[in-house]
Amino acid sequence: MDVLYTIFSPKLMSQIFVGLSRTVILFIVASGLSLILGVLRIPNIWHGSLYMVGAFMTFTISGAFGGGSVGFWMALILAPLGVAFVSLIAERSFFQHLYEREHLMLLLLTFAFSLVFGDLVKMVWGMEYKSVPVPRIFQGSIHLFGGLPFPRYNVFLLVIGPVVAVALWLIVNKTKVGKISRAAAVDREMVGAVGINVSWVFAFVFMIGCLLAGLGGALVAPTVNVSLGMDHTLIMEAFLIVIIGGLGNIWGALLGALIFGLAQSLGILIWPQFGIVFPYAAVIVVLLLRPTGLLKSTW
Amino acid sequence: MLKNTLEGKGRIVGGAVIVLLFLFPLFLPRFYIYLVSIILLTGLLATSLNLPLGYGGIFQFHHAVFYGVGAYGAALTITKSGLSPWFGFVVAPLTAALLSLIMGLICIRLSKLYFGMLQISLGSLVWIIVYRWYSFTGGDNGIHGIPVPNVISSPNSAYYFTLLVTLLSLWALYKIINSPFGSALQGIRDNPVRSAMIGINVKLHQLVVLVIAGFFAGVAGSLFIVVDTAVFPDMLFWTLSLEVLIMCLLGGWFTFLGPMLGAAITIFMRTFVSGFTDYWTLPLGILMMLVIFFLPNGILGYIEEKLHGSLIEQTVKE
Amino acid sequence: MLEVKSLSKSFGGFVAVNGANLEVEKGEIVAVIGPNGAGKTTLFNLITGVLKPENGKVFFKGEDITGLPSYEVCKKGISRSFQVVNVFQRLSIFENVRISILSRERKTWNLFTPSAKLAVEETNGILESVGLMGKKDRTTGLISHGDRKVLEIAMALGGNPELLILDEPTAGMAPEETSHCIELIKDLSGKRGLTILFCEHDMEIVFGIANRIMVMVRGGTIIQGSCDEVRSNQAVQEAYLGGSDAC
Numbered sequence: 065m066d067v068l069y070t071i072f073s074p075k076l077m078s079q080i081f082v083g084l085s086r087t088v089i090l091f092i093v094a095s096g097l098s099l100i101l102g103v104l105r106i107p108n109i110w111h112g113s114l115y116m117v118g119a120f121m122t123f124t125i126s127g128a129f130g131g132g133s134v135g136f137w138m139a140l141i142l143a144p145l146g147v148a149f150v151s152l153i154a155e156r157s158f159f160q161h162l163y164e165r166e167h168l169m170l171l172l173l174t175f176a177f178s179l180v181f182g183d184l185v186k187m188v189w190g191m192e193y194k195s196v197p198v199p200r201i202f203q204g205s206i207h208l209f210g211g212l213p214f215p216r217y218n219v220f221l222l223v224i225g226p227v228v229a230v231a232l233w234l235i236v237n238k239t240k241v242g243k244i245s246r247a248a249a250v251d252r253e254m255v256g257a258v259g260i261n262v263s264w265v266f267a268f269v270f271m272i273g274c275l276l277a278g279l280g281g282a283l284v285a286p287t288v289n290v291s292l293g294m295d296h297t298l299i300m301e302a303f304l305i306v307i308i309g310g311l312g313n314i315w316g317a318l319l320g321a322l323i324f325g326l327a328q329s330l331g332i333l334i335w336p337q338f339g340i341v342f343p344y345a346a347v348i349v350v351l352l353l354r355p356t357g358l359l360k361s362t363w
Numbered sequence: 364m365l366k367n368t369l370e371g372k373g374r375i376v377g378g379a380v381i382v383l384l385f386l387f388p389l390f391l392p393r394f395y396i397y398l399v400s401i402i403l404l405t406g407l408l409a410t411s412l413n414l415p416l417g418y419g420g421i422f423q424f425h426h427a428v429f430y431g432v433g434a435y436g437a438a439l440t441i442t443k444s445g446l447s448p449w450f451g452f453v454v455a456p457l458t459a460a461l462l463s464l465i466m467g468l469i470c471i472r473l474s475k476l477y478f479g480m481l482q483i484s485l486g487s488l489v490w491i492i493v494y495r496w497y498s499f500t501g502g503d504n505g506i507h508g509i510p511v512p513n514v515i516s517s518p519n520s521a522y523y524f525t526l527l528v529t530l531l532s533l534w535a536l537y538k539i540i541n542s543p544f545g546s547a548l549q550g551i552r553d554n555p556v557r558s559a560m561i562g563i564n565v566k567l568h569q570l571v572v573l574v575i576a577g578f579f580a581g582v583a584g585s586l587f588i589v590v591d592t593a594v595f596p597d598m599l600f601w602t603l604s605l606e607v608l609i610m611c612l613l614g615g616w617f618t619f620l621g622p623m624l625g626a627a628i629t630i631f632m633r634t635f636v637s638g639f640t641d642y643w644t645l646p647l648g649i650l651m652m653l654v655i656f657f658l659p660n661g662i663l664g665y666i667e668e669k670l671h672g673s674l675i676e677q678t679v680k681e
Numbered sequence: 682m683l684e685v686k687s688l689s690k691s692f693g694g695f696v697a698v699n700g701a702n703l704e705v706e707k708g709e710i711v712a713v714i715g716p717n718g719a720g721k722t723t724l725f726n727l728i729t730g731v732l733k734p735e736n737g738k739v740f741f742k743g744e745d746i747t748g749l750p751s752y753e754v755c756k757k758g759i760s761r762s763f764q765v766v767n768v769f770q771r772l773s774i775f776e777n778v779r780i781s782i783l784s785r786e787r788k789t790w791n792l793f794t795p796s797a798k799l800a801v802e803e804t805n806g807i808l809e810s811v812g813l814m815g816k817k818d819r820t821t822g823l824i825s826h827g828d829r830k831v832l833e834i835a836m837a838l839g840g841n842p843e844l845l846i847l848d849e850p851t852a853g854m855a856p857e858e859t860s861h862c863i864e865l866i867k868d869l870s871g872k873r874g875l876t877i878l879f880c881e882h883d884m885e886i887v888f889g890i891a892n893r894i895m896v897m898v899r900g901g902t903i904i905q906g907s908c909d910e911v912r913s914n915q916a917v918q919e920a921y922l923g924g925s926d927a928c
Contacts, residue, residue, distance in 0.1 A: 175605050179647055304483070304487065307480045544789055546772075547780060553769035561781040561785070
């Protein structure tokens with residue numbers, strides 16, 4: 065019993081939980097990215113900007129409602145929707161015209177969008193860090209495992225994560241739109257030939273994917289300094305997660321996010337200076353063993 | 364007939380440009396000399412990327428890694444080892460080429476997109492190690508005030524050094540593209556299955572081109588040290604890789620001088636727009652969108668098409 | 682010269698080639714025929730290294746070449762044209778053929794000599810013999826389909842092969858282009874002594890120039906024999922019930 069206690073020490077357990085909370089955010093963003101990559105074959109670099117926009121919008125919206133709990137909940141609903149709306153406009157106006165061309169062009173277009181939005185965020189919100197207050201019910205910590213405090217907000221995240229995962233799974237597997245999009249991912253032309261308007265299915269999928277990015281940003285806002293540049297690191301991590309999970313595979317995104325989040329927090333525990341390198345090393349190991357990702361991809 | 368006159372004119376223009384480049388320090392202020400130096404070495408970087416990208420059809424998504432590794436390799440050799448700084452300039456491209464070989468061996472067995480993705484992963488790993496290894500690499504501050512050999516330390520002499528090395532490198536790359544190897548490469552770009560069927564070992568050729576590209580990226584990296592006497596982790600970051608990709612696309616990725624033109628335009632924009640406002644990435648993003656939609660072969664590509672078109676008209680008339 | 686024994690390949694659950702057999706003697710012209718989906722192109726892909734077989738063997742001049750990658754197969758002396766046109770679309774016709782020659786001469790590792798000066802005579806020679814000399818500087822992305830199919834053959838010739846495999850060489854061609862192509866094939870066999878293996882849907886062509894015919898149905902070989910033997914074979918007649926299969 066004592067041995068177990070030493071192995072599963074409070075410090076370790078609390079690091080694991082921290083890692084898991086980070087996993088949730090990574091999963092939500094990565095699942096959106098994976099969806100877009102799997103169905104539309106777009107490597108969406110713009111995703112990072114949308115995450116950042118979601119966070120900044122949360123700051124504004126929650127501030128507009130007084131900065132309290134109401135503000136937070138309103139932001140949690142409105143920010144992702146706002147992001148989704150913007151993404152829909154972008155898809156209809158720009159992206160849909162490039163589907164026939166090479167991936168490289170689509171990738172560069174999403175990069176162009178991220179450049180533009182990087183500046184737009186700077187223009188609208190300025191260059192300083194922003195803070196989003198944690199809503200009252202989630203303030204403070206609960207005590208686990210020998211007294212180490214664990215923020216309540218992180219518990220909230222650990223609950224939200226599976227909820228989003230299940231909701232996404234239901235949409236993709238149980239709704240008509242979801243089934244069509246899965247078919248379209250495999251054979252775009254056939255789906256069109258059967259008379260279904262593939263174009264709007266793509267728009268829908270793109271919107272959902274981007275909504276997830278906005279949601280991730282909104283959820284992460286109370287826990288970090290909302291700042292410029294948060295798009296850059298996150299998009300890199302999200303891409304790596306999608307790759308190791310398997311393109312287009314939602315559960316793959318979850319698995320990848322788990323590996324990434326846990327590798328990071330455990331890494332920091334073992335080797336503080338270079339802990340952050342662990343997830344990247346883990347990614348490389350996975351890719352060397354299974355270059356197409358751990359779970360089945362839709363490509 | 365027309366083709367010959369075009370080539371003839373092209374040579375005269377090219378010669379004039381080179382002469383002009385040599386004369387710049389006589390009348391341009393120091394800041395512009397620095398700017399042109401940066402354009403030259405970045406153009407070299409972009410041209411080195413275009414070898415696998417535009418001529419080889421390999422989607423090299425993270426070329427900046429080789430540039431950064433070259434620069435850091437030179438910087439660390441100069442500042443940490445007791446050896447002559449010139450040695451650092453030799454180490455830089457060789458390290459970059461070696462890294463390119465290793466990464467190439469790992470990634471080459473994969474098809475296009477996975478190749479790019481694995482490269483990004485490996486590149487990110489290198490970046491993050493450099494970023495965190497504060498004691499060795501200076502972490503996010505980078506390394507400053509690198510002692511460059513006196514003969515090339517003044518702005519003008521740094522400029523001439525850069526100009527010479529860039530011209531030499533471009534000449535070498537031009538020769539390679541026009542060689543049988545370059546022809547085989549273009550064949551691989553257009554149709555790898557066909558290439559294999561006429562006896563070309565596709566993977567091996569691709570690996571060699573990656574090593575060459577890495578080598579010259581390393582050269583560009585060491586040129587940066589000469590011009591700027593500093594290195595930063597940003598030189599290894601994926602945003603730079605994509606910017607270099609944009610330069611190739613903007614100028615024309617099926618042309619030899621396209622990437623250089625793209626580099627010049629991008630750097631001009633960055634320098635002068637940020638003189639007016641903080642928001643220079645927005646115009647760059649918009650420019651990119653315009654190029655993607657209206658000039659998919661880049662500026663030089665567009666010009667070449669127009670000329671080629673009129674060439675065909677001429678031949679038909681004749 | 683070429684011997685294929687019990688070659689098999691499946692994709693997932695679908696068996697594309699099922700124990701196919703083939704024999705080609707030196708100097709012969711052999712045709713492979715069969716209904717659509719019989720596995721002819723897959724068979725060619727297996728022989729030339731584009732795909733790896735699961736079972737069976739391929740022998741060329743007595744040597745086991747089963748499963749070798751395409752570029753090795755080419756070096757052994759087999760060249761091939763593709764059914765779906767596979768050329769270098771951004772390059773000129775001349776360049777397409779020249780690369781083929783440079784590859785044969787192992788010159789693709791030469792990094793410094795301007796390729797503009799190499800192999801010019803030989804390229805011109807091949808272009809003359811196939812009739813593409815007049816258009817040699819055109820970009821292949823812009824030429825007609827018929828010309829592209831001839832270019833395919835020209836590129837295969839650049840490898841100076843002993844065995845030439847042609848996958849539906851006249852598919853999609855206009856009538857004059859087709860007869861020009863047939864003459865070309867006869868020339869290659871008669872004057873240059875090349876061994877030729879091809880597949881076609883047009884029975885007139887097949888019975889017109891082939892020495893022997895191999896019939897494939899559903900991935901397997903029904904028979905290989907002379908034109909008369911094949912024409913009178915019952916299984917073949919059943920497979921082709923319904924008339925000609927030209928597409």
